[in-house]
Amino acid sequence: MKGTILTNSNANALSVYRETKIKTAGQGQLIIMLYNEAMKHLDQSVALLEQYSQEKNPGRIEQIGRSIIKTQEIISELMVSLDFEQGGEIAKNLFSLYGWFNQELLEANIALDLQRVTGIRDMINDLRGAWGEVITKTSFVEGPQPRSGVNIAG
Numbered sequence: 205m206k207g208t209i210l211t212n213s214n215a216n217a218l219s220v221y222r223e224t225k226i227k228t229a230g231q232g233q234l235i236i237m238l239y240n241e242a243m244k245h246l247d248q249s250v251a252l253l254e255q256y257s258q259e260k261n262p263g264r265i266e267q268i269g270r271s272i273i274k275t276q277e278i279i280s281e282l283m284v285s286l287d288f289e290q291g292g293e294i295a296k297n298l299f300s301l302y303g304w305f306n307q308e309l310l311e312a313n314i315a316l317d318l319q320r321v322t323g324i325r326d327m328i329n330d331l332r333g334a335w336g337e338v339i340t341k342t343s344f345v346e347g348p349q350p351r352s353g354v355n356i357a358g
Contacts, residue, residue, distance in 0.1 A: 239282075246275055246321060272312065
């Protein structure tokens with residue numbers, strides 16, 4: 205049989221690993237993780253929208269909706285993580301941009317609009333790249349901090 209079958213103990217170990225990775229990540233790394241998870245769900249949304257446009261299978265609509273909503277939850281987590289004191293104008297601009305992303309995704313979900321989802325995906329990918337550069341250039345390192353919020357593990 206091809207592929208890997210996860211047993212309950214393997215799945216539990218993977219879950220513990222993911223949780224530990226999140227709990228020990230610095231702030232910048234957590235932001236990258238959120239962007240990565242948003243990208244994963246947006247990629248899934250794009251693939252599902254493309255399939256839907258070809259086959260018009262109504263069963264895909266629920267899957268598309270779940271994937272887009274998960275992305276909106278992640279974007280909302282990014283919004284609440286903004287520090288307006290330290291971030292100043294950048295934080296305000298990101299807050300507005302994230303709000304716009306969620307509005308666009310809401311409308312894309314209703315209209316099953318592949319172009320809107322792809323546009324948001326491209327912008328989030330650009331933001332992820334920018335954050336990666338900031339972290340690399342500033343050697344952004346922080347100790348572990350307890351976190352709560354959106355389950356980015358899926």
